[in-house]
Amino acid sequence: MNQIAPERPKVDKKPEPSLYASHQKVQPRAVKGRVRNIKWAVLVVLLALYYVVPWFRWDRGPGVPDQAVLVDISHARLFFLWIELWPQEVYFLTGALVLGAIGLFAVTSLYGRLWCGFTCPQTVWTDLFMWVERRIEGDRNARIKLDQGAKDGRWWKLKLSKHAAWLFIAMATGGAWIMYFNDAPTVTWAMLTGQASLTVYGFFALFTATTYVLAGAAREQVCTYMCPWPRFQGAMLDDNSLVVTYRDWRGEPRGKPDAAHGDCVDCKACVHVCPTGIDIRDGQQLECIGCGLCVDACDDVMAKLGRDKGLIAFETLKNLAASQAAVAGMAPGPARNAAGMAARVPQKKIRPRTLIYAGVIMGVVALMLGAWMLRATLTLSVERDRAPLFVQLSDGGIRNGYTLKLANKTRGEDLHLALVLDGPQGLSLTVQDAMEDAAGRPILTTRDDGITQWRALVTAPPGLRLRDSTPITFRLVDGSGRTLVTQHSAFMGPRR
Amino acid sequence: MPTKIEKDSITGQETTGHEWDGLKELNTPLPKWWLYTFYATILFAAVWVVLYPAIPVQGWTGLTGWTARGALPAQMDAERARQAPMLARLREVSAEQIAADPELRGFALAGGRVGFANNCAGCHGAGGQGASGGFPSLADDDWLWGGSFEAIHTTISHGVRAGESDEERGIAMPAFLATGMLTQAQINDTADFVLSLSGRSADPAAVTRGRELYAENCASCHGDGGEGNRDMGAPRLNDQIWLYGGDRASVVRSIAYSRAGVMPAWRGRLDPAMINMITVYVHALGGGE
Numbered sequence A: 001m002n003q004i005a006p007e008r009p010k011v012d013k014k015p016e017p018s019l020y021a022s023h024q025k026v027q028p029r030a031v032k033g034r035v036r037n038i039k040w041a042v043l044v045v046l047l048a049l050y051y052v053v054p055w056f057r058w059d060r061g062p063g064v065p066d067q068a069v070l071v072d073i074s075h076a077r078l079f080f081l082w083i084e085l086w087p088q089e090v091y092f093l094t095g096a097l098v099l100g101a102i103g104l105f106a107v108t109s110l111y112g113r114l115w116c117g118f119t120c121p122q123t124v125w126t127d128l129f130m131w132v133e134r135r136i137e138g139d140r141n142a143r144i145k146l147d148q149g150a151k152d153g154r155w156w157k158l159k160l161s162k163h164a165a166w167l168f169i170a171m172a173t174g175g176a177w178i179m180y181f182n183d184a185p186t187v188t189w190a191m192l193t194g195q196a197s198l199t200v201y202g203f204f205a206l207f208t209a210t211t212y213v214l215a216g217a218a219r220e221q222v223c224t225y226m227c228p229w230p231r232f233q234g235a236m237l238d239d240n241s242l243v244v245t246y247r248d249w250r251g252e253p254r255g256k257p258d259a260a261h262g263d264c265v266d267c268k269a270c271v272h273v274c275p276t277g278i279d280i281r282d283g284q285q286l287e288c289i290g291c292g293l294c295v296d297a298c299d300d301v302m303a304k305l306g307r308d309k310g311l312i313a314f315e316t317l318k319n320l321a322a323s324q325a326a327v328a329g330m331a332p333g334p335a336r337n338a339a340g341m342a343a344r345v346p347q348k349k350i351r352p353r354t355l356i357y358a359g360v361i362m363g364v365v366a367l368m369l370g371a372w373m374l375r376a377t378l379t380l381s382v383e384r385d386r387a388p389l390f391v392q393l394s395d396g397g398i399r400n401g402y403t404l405k406l407a408n409k410t411r412g413e414d415l416h417l418a419l420v421l422d423g424p425q426g427l428s429l430t431v432q433d434a435m436e437d438a439a440g441r442p443i444l445t446t447r448d449d450g451i452t453q454w455r456a457l458v459t460a461p462p463g464l465r466l467r468d469s470t471p472i473t474f475r476l477v478d479g480s481g482r483t484l485v486t487q488h489s490a491f492m493g494p495r496r
Numbered sequence B: 001m002p003t004k005i006e007k008d009s010i011t012g013q014e015t016t017g018h019e020w021d022g023l024k025e026l027n028t029p030l031p032k033w034w035l036y037t038f039y040a041t042i043l044f045a046a047v048w049v050v051l052y053p054a055i056p057v058q059g060w061t062g063l064t065g066w067t068a069r070g071a072l073p074a075q076m077d078a079e080r081a082r083q084a085p086m087l088a089r090l091r092e093v094s095a096e097q098i099a100a101d102p103e104l105r106g107f108a109l110a111g112g113r114v115g116f117a118n119n120c121a122g123c124h125g126a127g128g129q130g131a132s133g134g135f136p137s138l139a140d141d142d143w144l145w146g147g148s149f150e151a152i153h154t155t156i157s158h159g160v161r162a163g164e165s166d167e168e169r170g171i172a173m174p175a176f177l178a179t180g181m182l183t184q185a186q187i188n189d190t191a192d193f194v195l196s197l198s199g200r201s202a203d204p205a206a207v208t209r210g211r212e213l214y215a216e217n218c219a220s221c222h223g224d225g226g227e228g229n230r231d232m233g234a235p236r237l238n239d240q241i242w243l244y245g246g247d248r249a250s251v252v253r254s255i256a257y258s259r260a261g262v263m264p265a266w267r268g269r270l271d272p273a274m275i276n277m278i279t280v281y282v283h284a285l286g287g288g289e
């Protein structure tokens, strides 16, 4: 299965970390570079989306908030742009989640932990919190010094301002989450003026607290100890997946920038920028979220030394092994580097697992599209009376009662539909409180995004001899004679 | 418990002193924040136990004195207050007007269903299907005292033979045998005639004899052709619905000893709004006129 690189050349590896070591605070250093720029861009776009989306308006007519994206608990509706889901249609949500999961598998099998390193909310908010921390307390060295120094006035000032800023962001985050479940302008005003419900303030406090704790204090510990995803994503990766890799065949042996050593000058820049506090030169590790910041850090060092970039790079393990094999026995230097790079082959993107993921994605998409096309926006449910099962009429006829519920899942004009009964000749149909059309058929009227209820009575005249249970069918017919809904039921009578 | 804290030579970690097959268990405490969260939950529980009735001891309600039972009146009051405007309107208008107003009608049907289940279903069945032995079906098209909104409302308010008011629904049928008004033979003949009214099999000779007896004794209430009389609650005899059974023996028994169902008067027992709601609900069961 996952064929990991063959026996590697001797790497200057630090001893296995003790399983019993207590937690060390990670103080990552700031870094500039291509990957970092991409990460900033992703961060800005995602945060902007998060804060702005609830404010998008969407005309939905009277009675419901005009919000484009809304989980409306009180009306039991899910609004997403032009899509409106009723509770019995949550399977679309399930489908979307399945798509999300398989999509994540597919991306991971091709490009590694892009989700973890770039788009995971934990990563995004932690990045934001670290940026704030850096603006207030300074970069890595300044922070370490601050933490080791005395708790003087400056310490208090910096710490207090940092936590105040964090709390402010956490509140903005928690507050914005509320808006996905309530009409944004209304709930924002209510929260600001102290008029929101206890529930709203409760959830606001909860989401504020989780943001503050997870992004401010827990940080990389969420990824290594709490999140299940790193534990099983190994199953998505193989040696054709791109992962952040230290090209040890090029870097080793580490040391001075001279002919006796590889390209790694052991400056530890890659370690210092790592938000999870690991050394990527030790090889693939569970803790590595694939953020690529070490790539930027090392590229910077290589540029200063006038060497090729890419000592740490997004690379497949297959190529890593190929390069290693190609340079076996060669002395450090440009010749070895060239040989190693030449041995690489383009990433194989079409592999059984990517094909399977693509197949599953297309299958689920097709299923969802099909379900969406076949989704009935008008449904009729027919409940036959159980007590009495049937009613004996004074002329000897038999009558059954039915409760009809007509659900209309769209908004707009009310529909006026004629109710037609299909069954044995002679059965007659009346609907209480319903108007009748020219042909004497009862007319049922729908309600905007709602349910109307009717009571129908079906009567068999005295002469009609039916079995004790006779299948009948209700149909709703529109003005042009088209049948919109059909619902089967039964007509009960005495045992003959 | 070891008296001396022992350190593991390899990891430098403290040990718990427990040993198993030569392996010592290391003491690796939870992170502090975990512990504090844990302590916080304990504290929360302790406060909760003191404030709320968490100890299953008779009479212990905690310092707040809160009980689920005690909280009920407030919830009921809130619910009553919520329904009050609607109920006030339901009290003022007639059942007929309620049925014509979709909003009132929906409320009345929901409330009437509950009121019916609580007060009426015991005799008339959960769906108004009635029960044998004189409990009429409310879902069919036969009404002893009328099936209009007004008639149903009167029946519910004053009951039937409830002794609540002399004028309303108080009339009863005489027991022809017990009072000596008819002989057993005459009653048998009358029964045959009554059966013939609804096309049931009867002895033709007895029908002929019974015709005159019926005209003299029964027609004043049940009508010449057995069409019944709602003012007196006299049932139709020419249809297929028989409250006390339509076989010969049952009809004979009805004539000989009379039948007179009793229903309580609900005026004074139920809120006028509730009587209105039940009226609308019963009317909608299927038999309303």
Ligand code: SF4
Binding pocket: A246, A251, A263, A264, A265, A266, A267, A268, A269, A270, A271, A281, A297, A298, A299, A301, A311, A312
């Ligand atoms: S940043 Fe590059 S040169 Fe510096 S220690 Fe890391 S791998 Fe070596």
Ligand code: SF4
Binding pocket: A244, A270, A273, A274, A275, A276, A277, A278, A279, A280, A287, A288, A289, A290, A291, A292, A293, A294, A295
């Ligand atoms: S090792 Fe590199 S890619 Fe992995 S988490 Fe650390 S900085 Fe990010």
